[in-house]
Amino acid sequence: MVETLVSVIMITYGHEKYITESINGILSQQLDAEIELIISDDCSPDNTDSIVRNIIDTHPNGHWIKYIRHTQNKGAIPNFVWTISQAKGKYIAICEGDDYWTDPLKLQKQVDFLEGNKDFVLCFHKVKILKPTGELVDDFITKIPENFEQRETLAKKLNYIHTPSVLFRNVIQSEIDSLEFKSAPIGDYFLYMILTKYGKIGYLEDCMAVYRYGVGIFSSLNRMKHIKVNILLFTNLYSYEKDPIIKKIFYKHLLDALSLIDEEFKKKDNILNTRRHKLIEKIYKFLRK
Known part of the structure; x- marks a missing residue:
């Protein structure tokens, strides 16, 4: 039996406009090893299902695809956790159903990096940003900081890794079932924080994927959300983390986020005497103990 080297996980919901391009970018990969593409359709209400099944039947590499369409909507993070748990490869890559890869050698380059650098647990690379207008531009969302390879930097600077750019070692299957991970509203950053307990972060200058801006759930939220x-x-993250240094960083991020809610309330007339403001003050006092 041939061992799978790379598992590519693709969660999708309502991506009928984009998923063909996403799948084709993966099926065009040139890797001197076995690839599996796990597509987990979270009960999409559109034509995603028929599009995926047609690609499986007609594409020369359609046999790479392991496809499941859930009969009930699991939600983004539970579906993400479930899909990771299905990965059998030595390495895992992520490409959600609205992003896509542009370099057929993407996986080969990243596998070569991790194979040659055993002290690194994941690597990522440059991406282009596709605006809702259709304009393809350089990345204006993230900035790669100094010491980007260190776990403490990722905790302080937050997420500078675009999801379709990452490849990581399949070493955390026992940890993705935690209550904190499954309850988190953002899965990719939490995932990277878990991974970096096992090694450093690598970076490749090659631009090999496209991230669609304004399409995902998080990017479409308003300020309060x-x-x-x-x-x-x-x-x-604070609840999950065991390292006291990293835990302190997340504690500060939490206080900063709470202070932003306080600022939003103060913009409204007579808000200082509301029950909601008093609740925030109670939270502050609890956290400062």
């Missing part, structure tokens, strides 16, 4: 998402994220 962004703040709430961050509070939930940092609460779960």
Whole structure:
């Protein structure tokens, strides 16, 4: 039996406009080893299912695809966790159903890096950003910081890794079932924080994927929802983390997110005497103990 070298996981929901391009970018990969593409359709209400099945039947590499369409909607993070748990490869790559890869040698380059650098647990690379207008531009969302390879940097600077650019070692199957991970509103950043307990972060200058801006759930949230998402994220990261230095960093991020809610309330007239403001003050006092 041939051992799978790379498992590519693709979660999808309502991506009928984009998923053909996403799948084709993976099936065009030139890797001197076995690839599996695990597509997990979270009960999409559109034509995603028929599009995927047609590609399986007609594409020369359609046999790479392991496809499941859930009969009930699991939700983005539970579906993400479930799909990771299905990966059998030595390495795992991620490409959600609305992003796509542009370099057929992407996986080969990243596998070569990790095979040659055993102290690194994951590597990522440059991406282009596709705006809703159709304009393809350089990445204006993230900035690669100094010491990007260190876990503490990832904790301080937050996520500078675009999901379709990552390849990582399949070493955390026992940890993705934690309550904190499954309860987090953002899965990729939490995943990277878990992974970096096992090694450093590598970076390749090659631009090999495209991230669609304004399509995903998180990028479409308004300011208040962004703040709430961050509070939930940092609460779960703080609860999960065991390293006291990293834990302190997430504690600070949590306080910063709570202070932003306070600022939003203060913009409204007479908000200082509301029950909601008093609740925030109670949270502050609890966290400062």
